[in-house]
Amino acid sequence: xxxxxxxxxxxxxxxxxxxxxxxxxxxxxxxxxxxxxxxxxxxxxxxxxxxxxxxxxxxxxxxxxxxxxxxxxxxxxxxxxxxxxxxxxxxxxxxxxxxxxxxxxxxxxxxxxxxxxxxxxxxxxxxxxxxxxxxxxxxxxxxxxxxxxxxxxxxxxxxxxxxxxxxxxxxxxxxxxxxxxxxxxxxxxxxxxxxxxxxxxxxxxxxxxxxxxxxxxxxxxxxxxxxxxxxxxxxxxxxxxxxxxxxxxxxxxxxxxxxxxxxxxxxxxxxxxxxxxxxxxxxxxxxxxxxxxxxxxxxxxxxxxxxxxxxxxxxxxxxxxxxxxxxxxxxxxxxxxxxxxxxxxxxxxxxxxxxxxxxxxxxxxxxxxxxxxxxxxxxxxxxxxxxxxxxxxxxxxxxxxxxxxxxxxxxxxxxxxxxxxxxxxxxxxxxxxxxxxxxxxxxxxxxxxxxx
Amino acid sequence: xxxxxxxxxxxxxxxxxxxxxxxxxxxxxxxxxxxxxxxxxxxxxxxxxxxxxxxxxxxxxxxxxxxxxxxxxxxxxxxxxxxxxxxxxxxxxxxxxxxxxxxxxxxxxxxxxxxxxxxxxxxxxxxxxxxxxxxxxxxxxxxxxxxxxxxxxxxxxxxxxxxxxxxxxxxxxxxxxxxxxxxxxxxxxxxxxxxxxxxxxxxxxxxxxxxxxxxxxxxxxxxxxxxxxxxxxxxxxxxxxxxxxxxxxxxxxxxxxxxxxxxxxxxxxxxxxxxxxxxxxxxxxxxxxxxxxxxxxxxxxxxxxxxxxxxxxxxxxxxxxxxxxxxxxxxxxxxxxxxxxxxxxxxxxxxxxxxxxxxxxxxxxxxxxxxxxxxxxxxxxxxxxxxxxxxxxxxxxxxxxxxxxxxxxxxxxxxxxxxxxxxxxxxxxxxxxxxxxxxxxxxxxxxxxxxxxxxxxxxxxxxxxxxxxxxxxxxxxxxxxxxxxxxxxxxxxxxxxxxxx
Numbered sequence: 026x027x028x029x030x031x032x033x034x035x036x037x038x039x040x041x042x043x044x045x046x047x048x049x050x051x052x053x054x055x056x057x058x059x060x061x062x063x064x065x066x067x068x069x070x071x072x073x074x075x076x077x078x079x080x081x082x083x084x085x086x087x088x089x090x091x092x093x094x095x096x097x098x099x100x101x102x103x104x105x106x107x108x109x110x111x112x113x114x115x116x117x118x119x120x121x122x123x124x125x126x127x128x129x130x131x132x133x134x135x136x137x138x139x140x141x142x143x144x145x146x147x148x149x150x151x152x153x154x155x156x157x158x159x160x161x162x163x164x165x166x167x168x169x170x171x172x173x174x175x176x177x178x179x180x181x182x183x184x185x186x187x188x189x190x191x192x193x194x195x196x197x198x199x200x201x202x203x204x205x206x207x208x209x210x211x212x213x214x215x216x217x218x219x220x221x222x223x224x225x226x227x228x229x230x231x232x233x234x235x236x237x238x239x240x241x242x243x244x245x246x247x248x249x250x251x252x253x254x255x256x257x258x259x260x261x262x263x264x265x266x267x268x269x270x271x272x273x274x275x276x277x278x279x280x281x282x283x284x285x286x287x288x289x290x291x292x293x294x295x296x297x298x299x300x301x302x303x304x305x306x307x308x309x310x311x312x313x314x315x316x317x318x319x320x321x322x323x324x325x326x327x328x329x330x331x332x333x334x335x336x337x338x339x340x341x342x343x344x345x346x347x348x349x350x351x352x353x354x355x356x357x358x359x360x361x362x363x364x365x366x367x368x369x370x371x372x373x374x375x376x377x378x379x380x381x382x383x384x385x386x387x388x389x390x391x392x393x394x395x396x397x398x399x400x401x402x403x404x405x406x407x408x409x410x411x412x413x414x415x416x417x418x419x420x421x422x423x424x425x426x427x428x429x430x431x432x433x434x435x436x437x438x439x440x441x442x443x444x445x446x447x448x449x450x451x452x453x454x455x456x457x458x459x460x461x462x463x464x465x466x467x468x469x470x471x472x473x474x475x476x477x
Numbered sequence: 478x479x480x481x482x483x484x485x486x487x488x489x490x491x492x493x494x495x496x497x498x499x500x501x502x503x504x505x506x507x508x509x510x511x512x513x514x515x516x517x518x519x520x521x522x523x524x525x526x527x528x529x530x531x532x533x534x535x536x537x538x539x540x541x542x543x544x545x546x547x548x549x550x551x552x553x554x555x556x557x558x559x560x561x562x563x564x565x566x567x568x569x570x571x572x573x574x575x576x577x578x579x580x581x582x583x584x585x586x587x588x589x590x591x592x593x594x595x596x597x598x599x600x601x602x603x604x605x606x607x608x609x610x611x612x613x614x615x616x617x618x619x620x621x622x623x624x625x626x627x628x629x630x631x632x633x634x635x636x637x638x639x640x641x642x643x644x645x646x647x648x649x650x651x652x653x654x655x656x657x658x659x660x661x662x663x664x665x666x667x668x669x670x671x672x673x674x675x676x677x678x679x680x681x682x683x684x685x686x687x688x689x690x691x692x693x694x695x696x697x698x699x700x701x702x703x704x705x706x707x708x709x710x711x712x713x714x715x716x717x718x719x720x721x722x723x724x725x726x727x728x729x730x731x732x733x734x735x736x737x738x739x740x741x742x743x744x745x746x747x748x749x750x751x752x753x754x755x756x757x758x759x760x761x762x763x764x765x766x767x768x769x770x771x772x773x774x775x776x777x778x779x780x781x782x783x784x785x786x787x788x789x790x791x792x793x794x795x796x797x798x799x800x801x802x803x804x805x806x807x808x809x810x811x812x813x814x815x816x817x818x819x820x821x822x823x824x825x826x827x828x829x830x831x832x833x834x835x836x837x838x839x840x841x842x843x844x845x846x847x848x849x850x851x852x853x854x855x856x857x858x859x860x861x862x863x864x865x866x867x868x869x870x871x872x873x874x875x876x877x878x879x880x881x882x883x884x885x886x887x888x889x890x891x892x893x894x895x896x897x898x899x900x901x902x903x904x905x906x907x908x909x910x911x912x913x914x915x916x917x918x919x920x921x922x923x924x925x926x927x928x929x930x931x932x933x934x935x936x937x938x939x940x941x942x943x944x945x946x947x948x949x950x951x952x953x954x955x956x957x958x959x960x961x962x963x964x965x966x967x968x969x970x971x972x973x974x975x976x977x978x
Contacts, residue, residue: 288834444812
């Protein structure tokens with residue numbers, strides 16, 4: 026009986042124990058279950074915040090975006106940091122100021138200056154001796170005076186060397202001294218470094234933050250010039266240097282919506298038309314004329330076989346054509362030579378076929394999608410790329426000037442090409458430039474009288 | 478036989494000499510940059526009918542000279558004097574001499590020149606004068622605003638009203654090929670065929686109008702300054718024609734040939750561009766151009782972009798475009814309607830190295846903003862458009878896809894390019910490969926539908942030469958095929974030399 030009781034108790038204990046274990050397993054954080062054994066205490070100073078936690082936006086440099094990944098790597102190239110360091114500890118717990126370690130931070134006048142503390146700056150507290158870098162000594166056996174305490178990956182049996190650090194100079198012009206003299210504190214550019222541990226590229230300034238001062242209106246800007254080359258490097262022609270080994274420097278989207286994204290070609294007209302000075306900060310006029318007045322086909326605009334494609338493209342995209350090409354010189358000049366115009370070198374017409382649909386449809390047929398009148402009203406630029414005004418005047422001028430196909434049965438008035446609303450505009454047209462009127466109308470034409 | 482244009486050569490020599498003298502005479506602190514680009518292109522342009530085939534054997538040479546800080550003071554806010562010039566020779570040795578012979582009317586092509594030389598830009602610019610508020614430009618210069626990309630010879634003065642506006646005023650003469658050897662017709666309003674008629678009889682090529690006088694031009698703009706959230710610019714420009722040109726294109730019954738020579742409007746336009754910006758939200762951009770002479774709205778563009786995340790922008794865009802022409806042209810007064818395009822736009826950065834842009838929408842022809850300017854319903858066309866651009870970039874190279882499609886009532890054009898570029902040994906060598914595939918059909922000429930396949934292989938060499946900052950010698954080979962033009966080839970040889978004396 027007692028044995029049975031004991032067996033039941035063991036069974037119940039086992040069930041309760043299993044249930045407890047199951048609940049405990051469910052209650053444990055996912056990461057703890059995955060990692061199994063308990064983690065050692067967090068090592069500080071390896072990242073801006075322990076465990077790689079994100080730095081709050083309010084602590085990052087002014088102008089930073091939530092997920093911007095730091096400033097442009099073209100301006101501030103990638104760094105190699107082999108030191109463990111805790112700014113929060115040194116500033117808050119130990120009461121140090123920024124310039125206690127970064128002693129040149131208020132006097133530096135070049136962005137190429139290294140503002141990192143010299144290793145000897147650490148010796149006083151860390152009980153080390155960095156005076157001879159090829160023979161650094163630990164003066165005590167305390168943990169904080171050992172090389173491996175700060176130098177990540179240090180192994181004493183590996184030649185007694187520490188990993189090299191690399192902080193490339195930024196591709197910028199910058200004077201810490203000038204900013205310091207304007208009472209601009211460190212946090213105004215670098216963010217709240219006192220609340221983080223390791224300072225990385227993410228603590229370097231953002232251009233958007235610079236604009237707090239460098240784009241202010243004239244009276245308020247003081248000594249903060251707004252020119253791009255006030256900070257950016259420039260070439261001998263005085264423009265911004267944009268090509269660097271790390272890549273090409275391009276404007277961000279927030280700067281007048283000028284981000285050079287994959288589709289920027291389509292909308293660059295807005296930026297250029299509105300603020301052409303912004304473009305000339307980096308681009309020479311030659312860069313623009315290579316397309317807008319170019320003599321070598323720009324491949325990013327016109328694909329390979331554009332000679333064959335251009336006829337369809339011109340009918341579809343006349344606005345785009347006119348941004349670079351003048352129809353009555355660029356287009357017409359070539360069209361005359363290849364014999365696709367009505368008036369051109371006679372030799373080029375010999376034996377050629379008809380370019381447009383049959384005359385019975387294109388000219389003589391009823392108005393519709395295949396009629397030249399409809400085509401002209403929808404896309405006049407395409408007509409102008411082949412036809413000179415004499416081609417049109419032949420029919421559309423009044424009979425007094427030899428135009429009008431009176432023999433066609435329609436009479437002169439039926440050939441008027443003027444559109445709706447013309448009557449309201451003709452007075453101004455005649456007054457400002459009578460040439461176009463007189464090309465089709467005789468000076469004594471009664472119709473001109475209506476516009477005088 | 479090719480005869481070198483002696484005038485062109487004289488002008489080129491004079492300009493080059495002036496450049497050298499200028500460089501040698503500037504202050505010690507001045508910086509100068511000289512760049513020369515030589516390009517030779519060899520290709521044919523076949524007529525749609527197979528004959529004639531225009532041979533292009535082109536040699537283009539541009540010479541740039543930039544001199545900054547001429548007065549030697551490089552400090553900020555100090556007055557700064559800058560000189561810039563760009564000269565260009567664009568020769569085509571594929572032309573036949575009879576194409577330029579006005580006595581051979583069977584072959585003569587008006588306006589054709591074998592080796593036109595032009596001064597693309599030549600100006601002196603001053604900045605930061607009178608306490609930084611005034612700047613100027615004198616010479617042949619470009620003007621970029623909502624009215625377009627334009628060039629004139631003259632003077633421009635810019636003054637900043639502190640903290641509020643910048644005001645710009647200019648006057649001079651529109652760049653035309655008026656002086657023959659010095660300018661191009663690129664910047665003159667369209668719709669008129671002009672040129673040198675000195676060797677033509679009166680009734681030959683009547684629509685090829687004489688152009689002999691300078692075209693006065695003036696204009697100005699007011700723009701906001703120093704505002705992060707707003708950039709706006711109001712522009713105005715007027716150009717006048719003063720040429721003595723023929724009016725009657727055919728002899729009139731009384732045998733008279735009328736002409737006109739008074740001062741009259743060539744173009745008169747006003748434009749407004751606007752950009753409202755919020756760094757966290759997005760941007761609203763727009764442009765509008767009103768043609769005062771034609772008395773119609775000629776351009777209206779707007780785009781609304783939303784910065785959906787740090788990596789992604791979504792937007793809408795609208796484009797209204799009505800062609801307008803020179804005041805001398807009859808085409809302004811032919812009834813015509815605008816094209817309007819509406820698109821949705823998206824762009825996203827997949828990583829710091831990769832991004833994608835997509836545009837999709839419709840283009841409507843024949844529909845105007847006001848019903849009385851619209852065409853009838855049976856005269857309206859609708860096309861659909863899709864464009865996709867994607868690129869992956871790394872430090873020394875780029876791989877990209879550019880696709881462009883439009884189909885609908887006008888026919889269709891569908892295709893794209895895959896291109897890759899890579900530099901080796903820090904740019905000592907560079908390579909380019911492009912593959913392209915397009916299919917196209919014009920609704921008016923269905924017999925000229927085709928599928929085009931092509932490729933480009935190119936490479937360059939940038940050797941280090943003592944005393945020269947950068948030299949690049951490049952060669953590209955293009956080959957494409959379609960059913961209409963069969964196999965076509967193009968060879969492009971280029972040499973670029975940049976020097977900072």
